[in-house]
Amino acid sequence: MKILIVDDDRLVCASLKTIIEAQGDIEVIGMGHNGEEAIALYHQLKPDVLLMDIRMEVMTGLEAAAVILDADKAARILFLTTFLDDEYIIKALKLGAKGYIIKQNFESIVPSLRAVQIGQSVFGQDIVTKIPGLLNQLDHREANSFDLSDKELELIDRVAQGLSNREIASSLYLSEGTVRNRISVILEKLNLRDRTQLAIFYYKNMA
Amino acid sequence: MKILIVDDDRLVCASLKTIIEAQGDIEVIGMGHNGEEAIALYHQLKPDVLLMDIRMEVMTGLEAAAVILDADKAARILFLTTFLDDEYIIKALKLGAKGYIIKQNFESIVPSLRAVQIGQSVFGQDIVTKIPGLLNQLDHREANSFDLSDKELELIDRVAQGLSNREIASSLYLSEGTVRNRISVILEKLNLRDRTQLAIFYYKNMA
DNA sequence: GATAGGGTATGACAAATGTCACCATTTATG
DNA sequence: CATAAATGGTGACATTTGTCATACCCTATC
Known part of the structure; x- marks a missing residue:
């Protein structure tokens, strides 16, 4: 599995690389430090999963994700966050991201990558508890232009x-x-x- | 990691056990075939993760999960589903389940277990696409991990x-x-x- | 040459489905 | 009140669907 890491904190990048490559079967094929680099590197390297900080200087992960997903709907992007912010998360999901990981939670990174690679999405429990409510809000579909009781x-x-x-x-x-x-x-x-x-x-x- | 499997289809149970134990570091410490057994076995064995069919005779996985989570808020329960259980899934999440796995998607099982064990939650992309405002259609096209010619x-x-x-x-x-x-x-x-x-x-x- | 695996095919069978004629109860409305 | 509309029901019937056993052909592989 090939991973591209983008985070403006070099220390975080290095740590992630160490953790991930310790697995043996996962390879970090590139590292970037802002959204622009993310876009360029993504298209150049075509990683299986893009692991990207959601907030960065120059260009945020969200903006970069928008560009990347626009060009490649199948891109697997997993965000790194330092805190839980509904706004960011919801936006990320709207864009089509595969989920997010709390940066500090190192142990969760590798399993999450594997899950994403096989098409699952990954979230923290906190967001999960909000999903049912969100779904309910959406559930008012009005598609009854037919004469149906x-x-x-x-x-x-x-x-x-x-x-x-x-x-x-x-x-x-x-x-x-x-x-x-x-x-x-x-x-x-x-x-x-x-x-x-x-x-x-x-x-x-x-x- | 210790797993408890509950599914009313013995064949599924056996298959899961085989797949999971092939990992080496994960152990299936028990198997049950309905909700009642799930409750009894859970309390007796205290698994790290309970992998349970969402629909079963006698007592559904949902009912069992309600009982188990009521007694142990930290219980990690991952449901097995068959594509058609939307309503069940929502209920499961409300209860506090850690997510769900499509039964047929064998490759996703192990990574999902690991993700859950370290506190993440796992979903199929389909649920995610229902989050409000998620208008960008994601492609599930690679859903052919199902051995179809x-x-x-x-x-x-x-x-x-x-x-x-x-x-x-x-x-x-x-x-x-x-x-x-x-x-x-x-x-x-x-x-x-x-x-x-x-x-x-x-x-x-x-x- | 033997064997395994895909693809195609039949016939038989049980179960599920869709249709129809017809009836009853309740509710809304003139 | 009367009538219509919506709802719930039964029994019968022809079709469709899903399953199973069994078979043949072809191709790749050992």
């Missing part, structure tokens, strides 16, 4: 979760027959053929 | 377009029976139940 929307939701008629029935305290009938009506309304198309419709138009 | 990916694609087996067959010049068989294999590989769940999987992880 609340009940029908509820059914569609279940179908889109991959539930069978039986499961939907028991989860909503209805008979299986009723579920079948109502879904049949929904399919008719939306001009679809089967539940699979309904689920697809959901993810394309209502999610 | 090109042919299989092609089939998944058609299913995700809402085609029936017959339609897929004629569009790919195969017999309908073959399509059925191959989809059956795919479902098995991804631990899904039917084509609807497969389409959902596609839009959540491969679109």
